[in-house]
Amino acid sequence: MQEIIEKIENAKNLDEIEKIRVELFGKKGVITAGFARLKDIPNEEKKAFAENLNIQRDTFNARILEKKEILEKEFIKSKMKSDGVDITLFNEPLSSGAIHPVMATMDKIIEYFVAQNFSVETGPLIEDDFHNFEALNLPKYHPARDMQDTFYLKDFRLLRTHTSPVQVRTMLKEKPPIRMIAPGSVFRRDLDLTHTPMFHQVEGLVVEDESKVSFANLKYILEDFLRYMFGDVKVRFRPSFFPFTEPSTEVDISCIFCGGKGCRVCKQTGWLEVLGSGVVDPNVFKAVGYKNVSGYAFGLGVERFAMLLHQIPDLRSLFEGDIRLLEQFK
Template sequence: MNEIISKINSSKNLEELDKIRVSLFGKKGLITQEFSKLKDMPNDEKKEFANNLNRKKDELNSAISIKKNELELIDLQNKMKAESIDVTLFNEERSIGALHPVMITMDKIIEYFLSQNFSIENGPLIEDDFHNFEALNLPKYHPARDMQDTFYTDDKRLLRTHTSPVQIRTMEASKPPIRMICPGAVFRRDFDLTHTPMFHQIEGLVVEEGDKVSFANLKYTLENFLKYMFGDVKVRFRPSFFPFTEPSTEVDISCIFCKGSGCRVCSHTGWLEVLGSGVVDPNVFRQVGYKNVSGYAFGLGVERFAMLLHCIGDLRSLFEGDLRLLEQFK
């Protein structure tokens, strides 16, 4: 008995252990043959013989079960060791996507105005002449139309040249107070270092009943917005002309590259033009049926802001899909 248990304990693998099990409990196994002797034994000897045999059988089964568990654990450990990987090794860098710099900039601008309780409004890309020009104090043959090289689809339809038509549609559909921005794509026939046929604008409009809104409100809003976008910069307002605002101003910031001392980017002036703004012209309010209201409006090019924020020298590179540029924004 001890010799058999010793043989079981010295088994080197499951296959060897299974052969021992078969030699003991198979049809011709040692224990099976011992049990077959019971039929020829006297009745008074069968009970003691059977008890002793069952005890040996239990001991052998227990030894085989313990050894089997031991060998299975060893096999599992060997298998895990063979299939293991070193998680500390560096893997090849996986290519991951990223937001486009124009979308990053647009999201940042939108987040600011949402925090100031501005709503986001949208409108059609294909506009009619009234909403794109006439309602904005640009009647037919007005010389200011030459400021915007327009894509016409026919005599009455065109690709919007700015997002201002969304302001008109919003005023047509609702009454003051209005506090909104309208981000989106616009189209003009132009293509050079600082212009593309399609680009993005965000325009804002605030309208209140009576004379609650003044140029001072516009100035406060834009100064805080530009400092949010560019940090501690100086802001100045220069008189300008836009048909839909009066008075109208161009807004500049101190150059973020030379800190106002003068460099190639700012043409050695120390200032960068970033957006246009003004108090809404009364003629615009009359076009939408508004009376006794006041308001201001502003507009900016998202690509212009993206170029300044991310030091991109050529506007066209934002639309060429060059991975060398886009991968920098992962």
């Protein structure tokens, strides 16, 4: 018995203590075999034999549990020491990237409209004349086509000048009601402080039964959206012209730089133009085969919003890849 106790005490790890337990209490273990012999022991010796066997069983079991607890604590301590990290060690600061300010702004815009139950639709970058112009009430030789300097390809196709063709494709594919936004890249032959040949738009469209949607719905959602983007600003709607909406409006916010008092950025007017909107022209619905419906649409330039949110003076700097600018958005 003493020999077995010493063997238990000298166990160096959990595997060894488990091996000893099996040798004693397993199917072929010493204690298990002892209890199996009870039926062969004479009756006058059976009581003393059983008592001695019970004492050995309880003693060995208690010693094994005690030793196992000690070894488990040692194992955990050793494991923690080997896996631990010395946080006092010196290390160079890690250099990490960041989401581009234009993409971050687009994500914020999309998040708002998705929360308002708008679907997100996409379409091809290379379009045809029907989807990009004619279906949007811009027939051939319409003077408003001059407002968009288009990149034409040799096969009479073109690089889309806005994401409105996605709205046309969605209406041709689905029946009302429609509640969607179309974010993506667009292309125009233009380059200056506030224009680049490639930029990003988010356009929205809502179409429902003509009794369920009006300009008032458009006004409410755009006011709420602009305050979500820019904080507590005033919003105004000015009459304007777009071929695909009637009535059409330009939407302004009070200047976020001077609070509407007048400054160089807002050209002393106290207002900043941020997007265009209006009630969808009936000719657009006619082009896609819709009847007895009404709707509103709006569109905005993502770069314009990014410039206002981050006070960036030159649009071109967003696309030059200048690390000095981009590393500010980590």
